[in-house]
Amino acid sequence: MAGPAVSAAIVVIEPLRSRHCAECRRGPLPRLVLESGSPLCLDCADLGHLVYLPRGDAALTRRAREASGLWAVVVRHNRRRTRYERQGVLVEEAALARAEAACLADAEARARRRERDAVRRAAEDVRFRGALAAEILRLFPGCPPGRAEEIAAHAGERGSGRVGRTAAGRALDEGAVTAAVRASVRHLDTDYDALLMRRVPRRQARIRVAPAIESVLAAWRR
Template sequence: MEPIVVVEPRSAARCAECRRGPLRRMVLESGAPLCLACADLGHLVYLPRGDAALTRRAREAGGLWAVVVRHDRRRTRYERQGILVEEAALARAEAACLRDAEARARRRDRDARRRAAQDVRFTAELAAEIGRLFPGCPAERAADIAAHASVRGSGRVGRTAAGRALDEGAVTAAVRASVRHRDTEYDALLMSGVPRRQARMRVAPAIDAVLAAWRR
């Protein structure tokens, strides 16, 4: 079944029955423009496009609705602008969408709490693994390295598949990165213009010495 089409005219038009004009929206009946009141659509309210769920529910909740279009000169075609729906139907649709939004918010909150709990457990496991591989590393430093490396969405070693699996190489890489930045002149070398690869080579012996001490 074809929907009722309401046109937003580009040029001034008057209703063929009541002679009111210019018309903001009109219905073409046998080629003649009619205002919404004369077309028996004057009681409908406008819902602009943009919210597909609200539009669908507003249509389903009412008995009468119409699609609103406007001619696009550049594309040489009529494009949908929104719909006209019964006010009560729109109110029911808005209430339904609000309930959905509240449900989605509660779901997001539950998911956030679940991820936070997972992150706490993983950070603790990573800190424990750092302590096992590097028993000489101070507990506070191990916890700090684990917290830094395991930040969700950071792309750091702890968030890689190997890091989440507590792979020894990944855990060692996280510890090595921490030592590089906090216990060597690496950052200062970068700030002074030393190329990254060269700076890493210069601080590698110092890093190896710290890691060797922590492994004892």
């Protein structure tokens, strides 16, 4: 079993198949350390006194790791992605207790910061959607204002991965804005979705609705 090249930290592996310690013969091992290619249990690797902290709380993990004189990263191989992925860390119990206390102490401050960030992001989204709708109307003055706002809200939804959230979309690039309008027309003003439901291949469906899309866009450009 080849070891993962994760970092310079001590690496502990959660094996996908049954392994036994090369020194004490205990097994199967839920976690092991590879030493010269041989599996060792945590006790034989002198890591048995550490406690496991699963991933998920970045602040707690960082503080526990910083407070721990000895720590290790725990990984598991993802066969589908053919790579090792972090599962958590092993840290000293006292370090984890100190980290938990520190996180509890500033939990309220972090919650207030998250609330402020949420308000700021919401305001940014409102401004961006307004700017995007205005650019749509500049490029397509015949587009109904309400429709422009709907396109902007859909294309610019945060975290959606749609064209409005790309770098070009955020920069109000003409090509990106036009692509957002074209996508809206394709789904709402043609029978494209119905063609997909009838299992018409996507590229063929796009070719069939292209004239209808161009007709709407031409009307909106006037």
